[in-house]
Amino acid sequence: MTSSPRPSAAKTLAWDDFRLIKAVADKRALPAAADALGVNHSTVFRRLGQIEEALGVRLFERHRSGYVATPAGEEMVQLAGRVDDDIHAFTRRLAGQEIKPAGELRIATNDTLLVDLLTPVFAKFLAQCPDIRLDILIGNQAANLSKRDADIAIRATDNPPETLIGRKPARIAWALYGRSADFPGPELPAREALWEHKWVSLGEQFTMLSAVRYLARHVAPERVVYKLNTVLGLAEAVEAGIGIGFLPCFIGDTRPGLTRLAEPDPDLSADLWLLTHPDLRHTPRVRLFLDFAATELARLKPLVEGDRIIGRAEAVTATGAESPA
Template identity: 60%
Template sequence: MAWDDFRLVKAVADSRSLTGAADALGVNHSTVFRRLGEIEKRLGTPLFERHRAGYGMTPAGEEMVALAERMERDVLEFSRKLAGQTLTPSGEVRVTTNDTMLLYLLRPVFVSFRAQYPDIRLDVVISNAALNLSKRDADIAVRPTDNPPETLVGRRVASLQWALYGRRSEFGDAVGHAGLDPATLYQRPWVSLGDQFSHFKVARYVRDHVDPERIVLKVNTVLGLTEAVEDGIGLGHLPCFIADQRPDLVRLSPINPDFAPGVWLLTHPDLRASPRIRAFLDCAAAELVKLRPALEGERPFRREPALA
Protein backbone atom coordinates (compact mmCIF):
# COMPACT_ATOMS: atom_id res chain seq x y z
CA MET A 1 0.00 0.00 0.00
CA ALA A 2 1.16 3.52 -0.74
CA TRP A 3 1.53 6.29 1.81
CA ASP A 4 -1.20 8.22 -0.04
CA ASP A 5 -3.65 5.44 0.78
CA PHE A 6 -3.00 5.94 4.49
CA ARG A 7 -3.34 9.71 4.13
CA LEU A 8 -6.71 9.35 2.44
CA VAL A 9 -8.10 6.97 5.07
CA LYS A 10 -6.87 9.25 7.86
CA ALA A 11 -8.45 12.29 6.18
CA VAL A 12 -11.81 10.52 6.00
CA ALA A 13 -11.52 9.49 9.66
CA ASP A 14 -10.57 13.02 10.76
CA SER A 15 -13.46 14.72 8.97
CA ARG A 16 -15.94 11.79 9.17
CA SER A 17 -17.02 12.65 5.62
CA LEU A 18 -15.89 12.30 2.03
CA THR A 19 -16.42 15.99 1.37
CA GLY A 20 -14.20 17.02 4.32
CA ALA A 21 -11.52 14.55 3.25
CA ALA A 22 -11.64 15.88 -0.32
CA ASP A 23 -11.13 19.45 0.95
CA ALA A 24 -8.21 18.40 3.16
CA LEU A 25 -6.50 16.53 0.35
CA GLY A 26 -7.25 19.08 -2.37
CA VAL A 27 -9.19 16.68 -4.59
CA ASN A 28 -12.84 16.31 -5.53
CA HIS A 29 -15.49 14.24 -3.75
CA SER A 30 -15.71 11.60 -6.46
CA THR A 31 -11.96 10.94 -6.32
CA VAL A 32 -12.10 10.24 -2.58
CA PHE A 33 -15.12 7.97 -3.05
CA ARG A 34 -13.44 6.02 -5.86
CA ARG A 35 -10.09 5.62 -4.12
CA LEU A 36 -11.62 4.59 -0.80
CA GLY A 37 -13.60 1.91 -2.62
CA GLU A 38 -10.40 0.66 -4.31
CA ILE A 39 -8.53 0.50 -0.99
CA GLU A 40 -11.30 -1.47 0.73
CA LYS A 41 -11.49 -3.82 -2.24
CA ARG A 42 -7.72 -4.52 -2.08
CA LEU A 43 -7.87 -5.10 1.66
CA GLY A 44 -10.99 -7.24 1.38
CA THR A 45 -12.68 -5.52 4.31
CA PRO A 46 -14.61 -2.27 4.93
CA LEU A 47 -12.76 0.51 6.73
CA PHE A 48 -15.79 2.70 7.47
CA GLU A 49 -19.46 2.29 8.29
CA ARG A 50 -21.66 4.76 6.45
CA HIS A 51 -24.52 6.31 8.42
CA ARG A 52 -26.31 9.65 8.78
CA ALA A 53 -23.83 11.07 11.29
CA GLY A 54 -20.98 10.47 8.93
CA TYR A 55 -18.29 7.87 8.38
CA GLY A 56 -17.46 5.80 11.46
CA MET A 57 -14.37 3.55 11.53
CA THR A 58 -14.55 -0.22 11.62
CA PRO A 59 -11.89 -2.10 13.67
CA ALA A 60 -9.81 -2.45 10.48
CA GLY A 61 -10.22 1.27 9.85
CA GLU A 62 -9.05 2.09 13.39
CA GLU A 63 -5.91 -0.03 12.89
CA MET A 64 -5.10 1.67 9.62
CA VAL A 65 -5.65 5.16 10.99
CA ALA A 66 -3.46 4.40 14.02
CA LEU A 67 -0.66 3.32 11.71
CA ALA A 68 -1.16 6.40 9.54
CA GLU A 69 -0.84 8.63 12.63
CA ARG A 70 2.44 6.96 13.62
CA MET A 71 3.79 7.38 10.12
CA GLU A 72 2.78 11.02 10.10
CA ARG A 73 4.53 11.64 13.44
CA ASP A 74 7.70 10.00 12.17
CA VAL A 75 7.71 12.10 9.01
CA LEU A 76 7.14 15.28 10.98
CA GLU A 77 9.88 14.43 13.47
CA PHE A 78 12.33 13.75 10.66
CA SER A 79 11.43 17.07 9.01
CA ARG A 80 11.99 18.94 12.28
CA LYS A 81 15.39 17.33 12.75
CA LEU A 82 16.49 18.33 9.29
CA ALA A 83 15.15 21.86 9.69
CA GLY A 84 16.86 22.28 13.05
CA GLN A 85 20.07 20.52 12.00
CA THR A 86 19.67 18.15 14.95
CA LEU A 87 20.26 14.95 13.01
CA THR A 88 23.21 13.91 15.20
CA PRO A 89 25.45 11.08 13.95
CA SER A 90 25.55 8.11 16.29
CA GLY A 91 26.66 4.51 16.43
CA GLU A 92 30.11 2.97 16.16
CA VAL A 93 33.08 3.77 13.91
CA ARG A 94 35.87 1.22 13.60
CA VAL A 95 39.23 2.82 12.82
CA THR A 96 42.36 0.90 11.89
CA THR A 97 45.83 2.41 12.10
CA ASN A 98 49.29 1.45 13.32
CA ASP A 99 50.79 1.89 16.77
CA THR A 100 52.91 4.86 15.74
CA MET A 101 49.97 6.81 14.34
CA LEU A 102 47.90 6.09 17.43
CA LEU A 103 50.47 7.22 20.00
CA TYR A 104 51.95 10.20 18.19
CA LEU A 105 49.22 11.44 15.91
CA LEU A 106 45.66 10.29 16.55
CA ARG A 107 45.23 10.85 20.27
CA PRO A 108 44.32 14.55 19.88
CA VAL A 109 42.08 13.60 16.95
CA PHE A 110 40.13 11.15 19.11
CA VAL A 111 39.83 13.69 21.94
CA SER A 112 38.42 16.34 19.60
CA PHE A 113 36.11 13.89 17.88
CA ARG A 114 34.63 12.58 21.13
CA ALA A 115 34.00 16.15 22.30
CA GLN A 116 32.13 16.98 19.08
CA TYR A 117 30.27 13.66 18.66
CA PRO A 118 29.58 12.10 22.06
CA ASP A 119 27.02 9.69 20.56
CA ILE A 120 29.61 7.95 18.37
CA ARG A 121 31.70 5.15 19.84
CA LEU A 122 35.21 4.46 18.52
CA ASP A 123 36.65 0.97 18.06
CA VAL A 124 40.37 1.31 17.28
CA VAL A 125 42.18 -1.64 15.70
CA ILE A 126 45.99 -1.49 15.77
CA SER A 127 47.56 -3.32 12.85
CA ASN A 128 50.41 -2.81 10.42
CA ALA A 129 48.54 -4.96 7.92
CA ALA A 130 45.98 -3.37 5.62
CA LEU A 131 42.60 -4.57 6.85
CA ASN A 132 39.86 -5.28 4.34
CA LEU A 133 37.48 -2.34 4.42
CA SER A 134 35.31 -4.04 1.79
CA LYS A 135 34.58 -6.82 4.28
CA ARG A 136 34.00 -4.30 7.11
CA ASP A 137 37.10 -5.36 9.05
CA ALA A 138 37.21 -1.61 9.67
CA ASP A 139 35.26 1.45 8.54
CA ILE A 140 38.16 3.89 8.22
CA ALA A 141 41.90 3.41 7.77
CA VAL A 142 44.49 6.02 8.76
CA ARG A 143 47.63 4.99 6.92
CA PRO A 144 50.93 6.27 5.57
CA THR A 145 51.11 5.08 1.99
CA ASP A 146 52.28 6.07 -1.47
CA ASN A 147 49.59 4.07 -3.23
CA PRO A 148 46.21 3.81 -1.50
CA PRO A 149 44.05 0.95 -2.81
CA GLU A 150 41.95 1.87 -5.82
CA THR A 151 38.93 0.27 -4.15
CA LEU A 152 38.96 2.93 -1.40
CA VAL A 153 38.24 6.64 -1.35
CA GLY A 154 39.63 9.32 0.92
CA ARG A 155 41.95 12.25 1.23
CA ARG A 156 45.66 12.88 1.68
CA VAL A 157 46.09 15.27 4.60
CA ALA A 158 49.88 15.60 4.77
CA SER A 159 53.24 14.17 3.80
CA LEU A 160 55.11 12.06 6.34
CA GLN A 161 58.69 13.31 6.12
CA TRP A 162 61.71 11.26 7.19
CA ALA A 163 65.35 12.13 7.91
CA LEU A 164 68.43 10.36 9.24
CA TYR A 165 68.87 10.43 13.04
CA GLY A 166 71.48 9.43 15.58
CA ARG A 167 72.16 9.90 19.27
CA ARG A 168 72.81 13.46 20.36
CA SER A 169 75.52 12.24 22.73
CA GLU A 170 77.52 11.02 19.71
CA PHE A 171 76.91 13.86 17.27
CA GLY A 172 76.18 16.93 19.39
CA ASP A 173 73.82 19.64 18.20
CA ALA A 174 75.42 20.49 14.87
CA VAL A 175 72.53 19.09 12.86
CA GLY A 176 73.34 18.23 9.27
CA HIS A 177 76.75 19.92 9.44
CA ALA A 178 79.28 19.52 6.64
CA GLY A 179 81.56 17.38 8.79
CA LEU A 180 79.26 14.38 8.47
CA ASP A 181 80.89 12.42 5.70
CA PRO A 182 78.36 10.07 4.05
CA ALA A 183 81.00 7.44 3.43
CA THR A 184 81.91 7.47 7.14
CA LEU A 185 78.27 7.24 8.19
CA TYR A 186 77.76 4.24 5.92
CA GLN A 187 80.47 2.44 7.86
CA ARG A 188 78.58 2.78 11.13
CA PRO A 189 75.98 0.31 12.44
CA TRP A 190 72.50 0.95 11.04
CA VAL A 191 68.97 -0.05 11.95
CA SER A 192 66.19 -0.36 9.42
CA LEU A 193 62.58 -1.32 8.88
CA GLY A 194 61.95 -5.01 8.27
CA ASP A 195 61.51 -6.63 4.89
CA GLN A 196 57.72 -6.32 5.09
CA PHE A 197 58.27 -2.56 4.65
CA SER A 198 60.38 -2.97 1.52
CA HIS A 199 57.74 -0.99 -0.42
CA PHE A 200 58.74 2.11 1.58
CA LYS A 201 61.32 4.16 -0.30
CA VAL A 202 63.25 4.87 2.89
CA ALA A 203 63.68 1.13 3.49
CA ARG A 204 64.87 0.60 -0.08
CA TYR A 205 67.36 3.44 0.32
CA VAL A 206 69.04 1.74 3.27
CA ARG A 207 69.07 -1.57 1.45
CA ASP A 208 70.67 0.01 -1.62
CA HIS A 209 73.26 2.19 0.14
CA VAL A 210 74.30 0.40 3.33
CA ASP A 211 76.29 -2.83 3.35
CA PRO A 212 74.05 -5.65 4.64
CA GLU A 213 76.61 -6.47 7.36
CA ARG A 214 76.21 -2.91 8.68
CA ILE A 215 72.44 -3.27 9.14
CA VAL A 216 72.63 -4.76 12.63
CA LEU A 217 68.90 -4.70 13.41
CA LYS A 218 65.66 -4.80 11.45
CA VAL A 219 62.32 -4.24 13.11
CA ASN A 220 58.74 -4.24 11.86
CA THR A 221 57.49 -1.19 13.77
CA VAL A 222 58.52 2.44 13.54
CA LEU A 223 58.36 2.73 17.33
CA GLY A 224 60.84 -0.13 17.64
CA LEU A 225 63.07 1.52 15.08
CA THR A 226 62.98 4.79 17.02
CA GLU A 227 63.87 3.08 20.29
CA ALA A 228 66.78 1.29 18.62
CA VAL A 229 68.28 4.55 17.35
CA GLU A 230 67.73 6.20 20.74
CA ASP A 231 69.45 3.29 22.48
CA GLY A 232 72.50 3.74 20.26
CA ILE A 233 72.18 0.44 18.38
CA GLY A 234 72.69 2.25 15.09
CA LEU A 235 71.79 5.14 12.83
CA GLY A 236 68.40 5.09 11.19
CA HIS A 237 65.85 7.02 9.18
CA LEU A 238 62.86 8.06 11.29
CA PRO A 239 59.69 10.09 10.82
CA CYS A 240 60.47 13.66 11.84
CA PHE A 241 57.27 14.11 13.82
CA ILE A 242 58.41 11.32 16.16
CA ALA A 243 62.16 11.80 16.31
CA ASP A 244 62.00 15.57 16.76
CA GLN A 245 60.13 15.01 20.01
CA ARG A 246 62.95 12.90 21.42
CA PRO A 247 65.60 15.12 23.04
CA ASP A 248 68.23 12.37 22.85
CA LEU A 249 68.00 12.22 19.06
CA VAL A 250 69.51 14.62 16.56
CA ARG A 251 68.79 14.99 12.86
CA LEU A 252 71.83 14.10 10.75
CA SER A 253 70.50 14.90 7.28
CA PRO A 254 68.07 17.21 5.58
CA ILE A 255 64.60 15.88 4.80
CA ASN A 256 64.49 13.77 1.68
CA PRO A 257 61.10 14.42 0.01
CA ASP A 258 61.44 11.17 -1.95
CA PHE A 259 61.00 9.22 1.30
CA ALA A 260 57.71 10.86 2.23
CA PRO A 261 54.54 8.77 1.93
CA GLY A 262 51.21 10.51 2.25
CA VAL A 263 49.08 10.34 5.38
CA TRP A 264 45.71 9.13 4.12
CA LEU A 265 42.21 8.91 5.57
CA LEU A 266 40.51 6.08 3.68
CA THR A 267 37.09 4.44 3.63
CA HIS A 268 35.00 2.29 1.33
CA PRO A 269 32.88 4.14 -1.26
CA ASP A 270 29.71 2.57 0.16
CA LEU A 271 30.42 4.08 3.60
CA ARG A 272 31.44 7.64 2.78
CA ALA A 273 27.85 8.94 2.81
CA SER A 274 27.24 7.60 6.32
CA PRO A 275 26.85 10.55 8.74
CA ARG A 276 29.13 9.02 11.37
CA ILE A 277 31.83 8.14 8.82
CA ARG A 278 31.61 11.59 7.27
CA ALA A 279 31.83 13.15 10.74
CA PHE A 280 35.03 11.27 11.59
CA LEU A 281 36.69 11.98 8.25
CA ASP A 282 35.95 15.70 8.49
CA CYS A 283 37.06 15.98 12.11
CA ALA A 284 40.23 13.93 11.59
CA ALA A 285 41.20 15.92 8.49
CA ALA A 286 40.77 19.22 10.33
CA GLU A 287 42.88 18.07 13.28
CA LEU A 288 45.62 16.47 11.18
CA VAL A 289 46.00 19.59 9.06
CA LYS A 290 46.90 21.44 12.27
CA LEU A 291 49.70 18.91 12.82
CA ARG A 292 51.02 19.19 9.26
CA PRO A 293 54.11 21.28 10.19
CA ALA A 294 55.29 18.55 12.57
CA LEU A 295 54.47 15.78 10.12
CA GLU A 296 56.40 17.52 7.39
CA GLY A 297 59.42 18.23 9.61
CA GLU A 298 59.24 22.00 9.44
CA ARG A 299 61.68 23.13 12.07
CA PRO A 300 64.87 25.22 11.72
CA PHE A 301 68.06 23.37 10.93
CA ARG A 302 70.94 23.90 8.56
CA ARG A 303 70.19 22.38 5.20
CA GLU A 304 73.52 20.90 4.24
CA PRO A 305 73.87 18.44 1.32
CA ALA A 306 71.96 15.22 1.86
CA LEU A 307 73.60 11.83 1.95
CA ALA A 308 74.29 10.73 -1.61
Protein backbone atom coordinates in the same frame (compact mmCIF):
# COMPACT_ATOMS: atom_id res chain seq x y z
CA MET B 1 5.33 -49.59 -2.20
CA THR B 2 6.42 -46.43 -3.97
CA SER B 3 9.17 -44.31 -2.47
CA SER B 4 8.46 -40.70 -1.61
CA PRO B 5 10.05 -38.19 -3.97
CA ARG B 6 13.21 -36.42 -2.90
CA PRO B 7 12.46 -32.83 -1.76
CA SER B 8 13.72 -30.23 -4.20
CA ALA B 9 17.06 -28.57 -3.39
CA ALA B 10 15.43 -25.14 -3.66
CA LYS B 11 13.21 -26.01 -0.68
CA THR B 12 15.94 -27.56 1.43
CA LEU B 13 18.88 -25.18 0.88
CA ALA B 14 19.21 -22.04 3.01
CA TRP B 15 21.80 -19.27 3.21
CA ASP B 16 23.44 -21.02 6.17
CA ASP B 17 24.06 -24.01 3.89
CA PHE B 18 25.89 -21.81 1.40
CA ARG B 19 27.95 -20.34 4.27
CA LEU B 20 28.83 -23.86 5.39
CA ILE B 21 29.95 -24.95 1.92
CA LYS B 22 32.05 -21.80 1.52
CA ALA B 23 33.66 -22.32 4.94
CA VAL B 24 34.61 -25.92 4.07
CA ALA B 25 36.08 -24.76 0.76
CA ASP B 26 38.01 -21.93 2.40
CA LYS B 27 39.38 -24.01 5.29
CA ARG B 28 39.70 -27.37 3.44
CA ALA B 29 38.95 -29.17 6.71
CA LEU B 30 35.76 -29.74 8.69
CA PRO B 31 37.14 -28.85 12.15
CA ALA B 32 38.50 -25.52 10.90
CA ALA B 33 35.24 -24.80 9.06
CA ALA B 34 33.29 -25.61 12.23
CA ASP B 35 35.44 -23.16 14.22
CA ALA B 36 34.86 -20.44 11.64
CA LEU B 37 31.10 -21.01 11.79
CA GLY B 38 30.96 -21.41 15.56
CA VAL B 39 29.39 -24.88 15.43
CA ASN B 40 30.43 -28.44 16.21
CA HIS B 41 32.49 -30.57 13.84
CA SER B 42 29.75 -33.19 13.85
CA THR B 43 27.19 -30.55 12.81
CA VAL B 44 29.26 -29.59 9.77
CA PHE B 45 29.80 -33.25 8.83
CA ARG B 46 26.11 -34.11 9.17
CA ARG B 47 24.84 -31.01 7.35
CA LEU B 48 27.35 -31.42 4.49
CA GLY B 49 26.01 -34.93 3.94
CA GLN B 50 22.43 -33.68 3.97
CA ILE B 51 23.19 -30.94 1.43
CA GLU B 52 24.94 -33.35 -0.93
CA GLU B 53 22.05 -35.79 -0.61
CA ALA B 54 19.49 -33.06 -1.32
CA LEU B 55 21.39 -31.92 -4.41
CA GLY B 56 22.21 -35.41 -5.59
CA VAL B 57 25.85 -34.52 -6.27
CA ARG B 58 29.12 -34.56 -4.39
CA LEU B 59 30.33 -31.08 -3.52
CA PHE B 60 33.79 -32.10 -2.27
CA GLU B 61 36.43 -34.69 -2.96
CA ARG B 62 38.14 -35.94 0.17
CA HIS B 63 41.91 -35.91 -0.39
CA ARG B 64 44.81 -36.36 2.01
CA SER B 65 45.47 -32.63 1.68
CA GLY B 66 41.89 -31.78 2.69
CA TYR B 67 38.49 -31.15 1.17
CA VAL B 68 38.63 -29.99 -2.47
CA ALA B 69 35.51 -28.63 -4.14
CA THR B 70 34.10 -30.47 -7.15
CA PRO B 71 32.83 -28.39 -10.12
CA ALA B 72 29.39 -28.36 -8.51
CA GLY B 73 30.89 -27.39 -5.16
CA GLU B 74 32.97 -24.63 -6.73
CA GLU B 75 29.87 -23.17 -8.38
CA MET B 76 28.10 -23.14 -5.03
CA VAL B 77 31.10 -21.50 -3.38
CA GLN B 78 31.18 -18.77 -6.02
CA LEU B 79 27.48 -18.12 -5.54
CA ALA B 80 27.99 -17.93 -1.77
CA GLY B 81 30.76 -15.38 -2.30
CA ARG B 82 28.53 -13.22 -4.48
CA VAL B 83 25.69 -13.34 -1.96
CA ASP B 84 28.11 -12.51 0.85
CA ASP B 85 29.36 -9.48 -1.07
CA ASP B 86 25.78 -8.38 -1.73
CA ILE B 87 24.93 -8.65 1.96
CA HIS B 88 27.95 -6.56 2.94
CA ALA B 89 27.07 -3.98 0.29
CA PHE B 90 23.49 -3.84 1.60
CA THR B 91 24.63 -3.27 5.21
CA ARG B 92 27.04 -0.56 4.02
CA ARG B 93 24.23 1.21 2.19
CA LEU B 94 22.01 1.04 5.26
CA ALA B 95 24.85 2.44 7.35
CA GLY B 96 25.17 5.25 4.82
CA GLN B 97 21.54 6.23 5.47
CA GLU B 98 22.07 7.04 9.14
CA ILE B 99 20.88 10.48 10.15
CA LYS B 100 22.39 11.11 13.57
CA PRO B 101 26.19 11.00 13.99
CA ALA B 102 26.17 8.38 16.72
CA GLY B 103 27.24 4.82 17.38
CA GLU B 104 30.49 2.92 16.92
CA LEU B 105 33.13 3.94 14.40
CA ARG B 106 35.83 1.39 13.57
CA ILE B 107 39.17 2.88 12.52
CA ALA B 108 42.09 0.81 11.27
CA THR B 109 45.62 2.18 11.49
CA ASN B 110 49.07 1.13 12.73
CA ASP B 111 50.75 1.54 16.10
CA THR B 112 53.20 4.16 14.84
CA LEU B 113 50.51 6.58 13.70
CA LEU B 114 48.38 5.84 16.75
CA VAL B 115 51.01 6.47 19.43
CA ASP B 116 52.90 9.39 17.96
CA LEU B 117 50.21 11.24 16.00
CA LEU B 118 46.58 10.14 16.23
CA THR B 119 45.71 9.53 19.89
CA PRO B 120 45.34 13.24 20.77
CA VAL B 121 43.24 13.69 17.60
CA PHE B 122 40.98 10.82 18.69
CA ALA B 123 40.72 12.26 22.20
CA LYS B 124 39.63 15.67 20.91
CA PHE B 125 37.11 14.07 18.53
CA LEU B 126 35.50 12.05 21.34
CA ALA B 127 35.30 15.14 23.53
CA GLN B 128 33.38 16.97 20.81
CA CYS B 129 31.25 14.00 19.71
CA PRO B 130 30.13 12.18 22.88
CA ASP B 131 27.55 10.03 21.02
CA ILE B 132 30.24 8.32 18.95
CA ARG B 133 32.43 5.47 20.19
CA LEU B 134 35.76 4.61 18.57
CA ASP B 135 37.00 1.06 18.05
CA ILE B 136 40.66 1.28 16.97
CA LEU B 137 42.12 -1.69 15.09
CA ILE B 138 45.92 -1.84 15.03
CA GLY B 139 47.91 -3.69 12.39
CA ASN B 140 50.26 -3.23 9.46
CA GLN B 141 48.03 -5.22 7.12
CA ALA B 142 45.41 -3.21 5.29
CA ALA B 143 41.89 -3.74 6.64
CA ASN B 144 39.22 -4.86 4.18
CA LEU B 145 36.81 -1.94 4.21
CA SER B 146 34.59 -3.65 1.64
CA LYS B 147 33.92 -6.39 4.20
CA ARG B 148 33.39 -3.80 6.95
CA ASP B 149 36.52 -4.87 8.84
CA ALA B 150 36.64 -1.13 9.53
CA ASP B 151 34.75 2.00 8.54
CA ILE B 152 37.85 4.16 8.07
CA ALA B 153 41.52 3.37 7.47
CA ILE B 154 44.34 5.81 8.25
CA ARG B 155 47.42 4.70 6.35
CA ALA B 156 50.74 5.89 4.98
CA THR B 157 50.77 4.86 1.33
CA ASP B 158 51.40 6.25 -2.12
CA ASN B 159 49.05 3.68 -3.66
CA PRO B 160 45.70 3.58 -1.85
CA PRO B 161 43.23 0.94 -3.12
CA GLU B 162 41.21 2.13 -6.11
CA THR B 163 38.05 0.75 -4.48
CA LEU B 164 38.31 3.32 -1.66
CA ILE B 165 37.93 7.07 -1.52
CA GLY B 166 39.57 9.48 0.87
CA ARG B 167 41.55 12.55 1.71
CA LYS B 168 45.27 13.24 1.87
CA PRO B 169 45.92 15.80 4.65
CA ALA B 170 49.73 15.57 4.61
CA ARG B 171 52.78 13.78 3.27
CA ILE B 172 54.87 11.95 5.89
CA ALA B 173 58.51 13.00 5.75
CA TRP B 174 61.38 10.70 6.76
CA ALA B 175 64.86 11.76 7.80
CA LEU B 176 68.01 10.20 9.19
CA TYR B 177 68.38 10.32 12.99
CA GLY B 178 70.98 9.44 15.57
CA ARG B 179 71.24 9.64 19.35
CA SER B 180 71.78 13.26 20.41
CA ALA B 181 74.59 12.30 22.79
CA ASP B 182 76.52 10.72 19.91
CA PHE B 183 76.20 13.80 17.68
CA PRO B 184 76.47 16.85 19.98
CA GLY B 185 77.80 19.36 17.43
CA PRO B 186 75.59 21.79 15.49
CA GLU B 187 77.08 20.75 12.13
CA LEU B 188 75.42 17.96 10.17
CA PRO B 189 77.88 15.09 9.62
CA ALA B 190 79.01 14.29 6.09
CA ARG B 191 76.79 11.65 4.45
CA GLU B 192 79.85 9.64 3.37
CA ALA B 193 80.97 9.27 6.99
CA LEU B 194 77.55 8.03 8.08
CA TRP B 195 77.72 4.91 5.93
CA GLU B 196 80.43 3.57 8.28
CA HIS B 197 78.24 3.86 11.39
CA LYS B 198 76.16 1.07 12.85
CA TRP B 199 72.62 1.15 11.50
CA VAL B 200 69.18 0.00 12.57
CA SER B 201 66.47 -0.85 10.05
CA LEU B 202 63.04 -2.29 9.55
CA GLY B 203 62.98 -5.86 8.24
CA GLU B 204 62.46 -7.16 4.72
CA GLN B 205 58.68 -7.29 5.24
CA PHE B 206 58.73 -3.47 5.05
CA THR B 207 60.31 -3.17 1.62
CA MET B 208 57.19 -1.27 0.51
CA LEU B 209 58.72 1.70 2.39
CA SER B 210 61.12 3.84 0.37
CA ALA B 211 63.39 4.36 3.40
CA VAL B 212 63.93 0.61 3.77
CA ARG B 213 64.78 0.18 0.08
CA TYR B 214 67.11 3.20 0.17
CA LEU B 215 69.01 1.85 3.18
CA ALA B 216 69.37 -1.58 1.55
CA ARG B 217 70.91 0.04 -1.53
CA HIS B 218 73.40 2.27 0.29
CA VAL B 219 74.37 0.55 3.54
CA ALA B 220 76.49 -2.60 3.63
CA PRO B 221 74.54 -5.49 5.21
CA GLU B 222 77.16 -5.99 7.92
CA ARG B 223 76.63 -2.39 9.08
CA VAL B 224 72.95 -3.09 9.83
CA VAL B 225 73.27 -4.52 13.33
CA TYR B 226 69.62 -4.40 14.40
CA LYS B 227 66.41 -5.16 12.49
CA LEU B 228 62.84 -5.23 13.73
CA ASN B 229 59.25 -5.03 12.50
CA THR B 230 57.93 -1.90 14.20
CA VAL B 231 58.76 1.76 13.62
CA LEU B 232 58.18 2.47 17.30
CA GLY B 233 60.90 -0.02 18.19
CA LEU B 234 63.12 1.51 15.55
CA ALA B 235 62.90 4.91 17.25
CA GLU B 236 63.67 3.32 20.63
CA ALA B 237 66.71 1.59 19.15
CA VAL B 238 68.13 4.82 17.71
CA GLU B 239 67.50 6.62 21.02
CA ALA B 240 69.28 3.80 22.88
CA GLY B 241 72.37 4.27 20.72
CA ILE B 242 72.21 0.92 18.94
CA GLY B 243 72.66 2.67 15.63
CA ILE B 244 71.46 5.43 13.35
CA GLY B 245 68.37 5.01 11.18
CA PHE B 246 65.59 6.56 9.15
CA LEU B 247 62.46 7.65 11.03
CA PRO B 248 59.29 9.61 10.27
CA CYS B 249 59.89 13.22 11.27
CA PHE B 250 56.78 13.32 13.46
CA ILE B 251 58.55 10.76 15.67
CA GLY B 252 62.17 11.85 15.42
CA ASP B 253 61.53 15.57 15.87
CA THR B 254 59.52 15.12 19.09
CA ARG B 255 62.16 13.10 20.95
CA PRO B 256 64.82 15.19 22.73
CA GLY B 257 67.15 12.19 22.72
CA LEU B 258 67.29 12.17 18.91
CA THR B 259 68.90 14.54 16.45
CA ARG B 260 68.52 14.86 12.70
CA LEU B 261 71.63 13.86 10.82
CA ALA B 262 70.30 15.01 7.43
CA GLU B 263 67.39 16.97 6.07
CA PRO B 264 64.25 15.02 5.05
CA ASP B 265 64.60 13.30 1.69
CA PRO B 266 61.50 13.87 -0.48
CA ASP B 267 62.06 10.51 -2.18
CA LEU B 268 61.47 8.74 1.16
CA SER B 269 58.14 10.42 1.90
CA ALA B 270 54.73 8.73 1.80
CA ASP B 271 51.22 10.16 1.64
CA LEU B 272 49.03 10.06 4.74
CA TRP B 273 45.51 8.97 3.75
CA LEU B 274 42.11 8.96 5.42
CA LEU B 275 40.20 6.25 3.53
CA THR B 276 36.67 4.87 3.53
CA HIS B 277 34.39 2.86 1.26
CA PRO B 278 32.27 4.87 -1.23
CA ASP B 279 29.07 3.44 0.27
CA LEU B 280 29.98 4.97 3.66
CA ARG B 281 31.04 8.43 2.54
CA HIS B 282 27.68 9.98 3.47
CA THR B 283 27.31 8.18 6.80
CA PRO B 284 27.08 11.01 9.36
CA ARG B 285 29.65 9.63 11.79
CA VAL B 286 32.08 8.75 8.98
CA ARG B 287 31.72 12.12 7.28
CA LEU B 288 32.03 13.93 10.62
CA PHE B 289 35.22 12.10 11.52
CA LEU B 290 36.81 12.56 8.10
CA ASP B 291 36.13 16.31 8.23
CA PHE B 292 37.45 16.58 11.76
CA ALA B 293 40.58 14.44 11.26
CA ALA B 294 41.48 16.14 7.98
CA THR B 295 41.34 19.54 9.71
CA GLU B 296 43.37 18.44 12.72
CA LEU B 297 46.03 16.67 10.66
CA ALA B 298 46.30 19.69 8.37
CA ARG B 299 47.18 21.74 11.46
CA LEU B 300 49.95 19.23 12.20
CA LYS B 301 51.25 19.33 8.64
CA PRO B 302 54.53 21.11 9.56
CA LEU B 303 55.30 18.35 12.05
CA VAL B 304 54.28 15.51 9.71
CA GLU B 305 56.16 16.95 6.75
CA GLY B 306 59.30 17.77 8.76
CA ASP B 307 59.21 21.51 7.99
CA ARG B 308 60.34 22.52 11.45
CA ILE B 309 61.53 21.02 14.68
CA ILE B 310 58.66 20.73 17.12
CA GLY B 311 58.77 19.50 20.70
CA ARG B 312 56.45 16.81 22.05
CA ALA B 313 54.65 19.27 24.34
CA GLU B 314 54.01 21.59 21.38
CA ALA B 315 52.82 18.66 19.28
CA VAL B 316 50.34 17.63 21.97
CA THR B 317 49.11 21.21 22.32
CA ALA B 318 48.69 21.48 18.54
CA THR B 319 46.22 18.60 18.58
CA GLY B 320 44.10 20.32 21.17
CA ALA B 321 44.86 17.95 24.05
CA GLU B 322 46.20 19.25 27.32
CA SER B 323 49.94 18.93 27.79
CA PRO B 324 51.12 17.33 31.06
CA ALA B 325 52.00 19.66 33.87
